[in-house]
Amino acid sequence: MLKIDDLHVTVGGARVLNGLTLEVPQGEVHAIMGPNGSGKSTLAYVLAGRPGYEVTRGSVTYDGRDLLALPPEERARHGVFLGFQYPVEIPGVNNVYLLKAALNAVRKERNQPEVDAFEFLALVREKMRLMRMEESFLSRGVNEGFSGGEKKRNEILQMLVLEPRLAILDETDSGLDIDALKIVAEGVNSLRARERSFVLVTHYQRLLEHVVPDRVHVLVRGRIVKSGDRSLALELERRGYDWLAAEAA
């Protein structure tokens, strides 16, 4: 599904990713952990196509196609979804109708007709119940005035409605209270499927108790320095990153 090979990325003059190689097969959930500033969000942004990230070497293949050649909106339409570490507030743009426009963009790509307004609302309501979000979020501006945790839930709501094929969730668990974490985890689990892959960027192994990953990778200074099964996350929680950084140096 996703194949990243020897990826080198420079942003704002800084070399942030230095030969990152990673493969996420279809249907799997991979967690990426690593110290602050190691390049996790950079990786997420590069996959989503954010401008300003210069790929100096390497490749990214998604579904056999050169992902880096696509503009961000086409990546989204082909099923790539980024849950932002810091979801963006867009006052004046309505939350639910952005969702509708996003869904219609995906459907258009799949040669499906525009979603029926009635069905759409029913769908959104159902997903909002799952996210324990109040109806009032329907009418508000995109993330406008949402609390940190509400923004994260809104990201997951979008993911649930859009049903991406590759979901990259950048620290969606940060800033969530314990109940919200469970809700978000349930949301992710409800989408787990054979044809869908996840990349979960997280600092906490707690999320991984609820969303059990197939693989855990450690990103240090722009490279994957260690991969393992979920027990690696527990080990990181115990030992921190220093031993790995030393190993990598």
Place this chain on the structure above:
Amino acid sequence: MSGDLTQRIAQEHAVAAESLPSAVVAHARRRRAIDALVARGLPTTRDENWRYASLRPLERVRFAPVQGNLNLTQGSLPSAIRGYAPIPGYTRYVFADGRLAAGASGPAAPQAGVTVHAPSRTAATLPSLAPLDRGSEPEGAFELLNEAFAVDSAEIEVASPAGVAPEPIGLEVVFIASASAQQGASYPRLRVTVAPRCQLRLVERHVSLGDEASFVDSMVDVQMHDGASIDHYRVQQLGARATWMDTLSATVGRSATYRLHSIGLGAQAARSTVRVHLRGEGAELALHAVAAGDRQQVLDQYAVVDHAAPHTRTEESFRGIAAGRSRVAFNGKIIVRPGAQGADSNQSLRGLLAGADAEIDVRPQLEIYTDDVRCSHGATAGKLDETMLFYLLSRGLDRDMAQRLLKWAFLEDVVSRIAVVELRTQIEQSLAGQIEELDALKELLHGRPST
């Protein structure tokens, strides 16, 4: 150069003087205006508050008023207003090249409590009005020009009939420009007085018939007595070749509230000077301005608010977009006089640069002569927010749509304050350009699906 121009204006005035109606402005007063204009000269872009204005078109203007009377009917109204019936509850007055066009105005009788008077008509058509005490004569160059040449005037007085509780009055005044500047100028003139505790809702529009390069010099005078309130919507949608010079002066009495919405969309070159005098204790102004420039348009606005009494308040917001090669400017000056303690003002001025060769300038200015005041301001000018744009793209919206959406959202907090739904819809349609797109945009913006 400016001197040559004022000389020519004076000559044109001398020729036309005889034919200018003294019922609109007395001859002596016209002459004083011309003398004052010659003495002070026209502004140039070297003048402090005129740097962004486009004054070049003045060279080619014939300043004498357009001759003749356009025979306007409802059917011949410009597309900017045709198809829109007068707003329910509003009486519409149409002026063509500065003269009342009764045939296009209506419904005939305005509500009780309002007197509308156009001196060009006989008193039989419209009831005459007792002379108003309007204080000082105008001082700005373009006000003087209007004073010297105006051929008609919309004189509005709102008062509550004795013993009747004041009810809000709704009026729509449409000024249409049709002639080219070589044929003559158009001098819209609007004078409003609102009696104590009376309320007025006023829609004032400036539009073109055809696409001549008209010269329009409008003058608006607003007098608000104690406790009066006005919702004033000013919409400038002149044709793409028109030049608009505009001056609005308002005096706001004790505990009176003036809500002024100014929407600038049209004209090749538009300059509006707004002077609001908060004269009585507790007088309030809310000024919400929107300007959307494209192509080579120049849209320049200068607003001076004078806090001359205690506990006066100003809330000012501006949202301007400069696309294409346009130039959009808003200069907002707040003065707090000695003795205006407890004055409170807030300015939020934002400009959006939407074209590589466009220019935008927003400038808050404060002049404070007393201690106990609260004045805050925020001013930003920049491009579309890249983070917002990327967020929308990452959700699959196409770039064009995402950009338009963000421009809309940018204007939205000011446009949404237009409380007259019919007018807001028209403005939104003009801003969106295309109606099919508008429906999609509207859904995204307001979450109110099109019906």
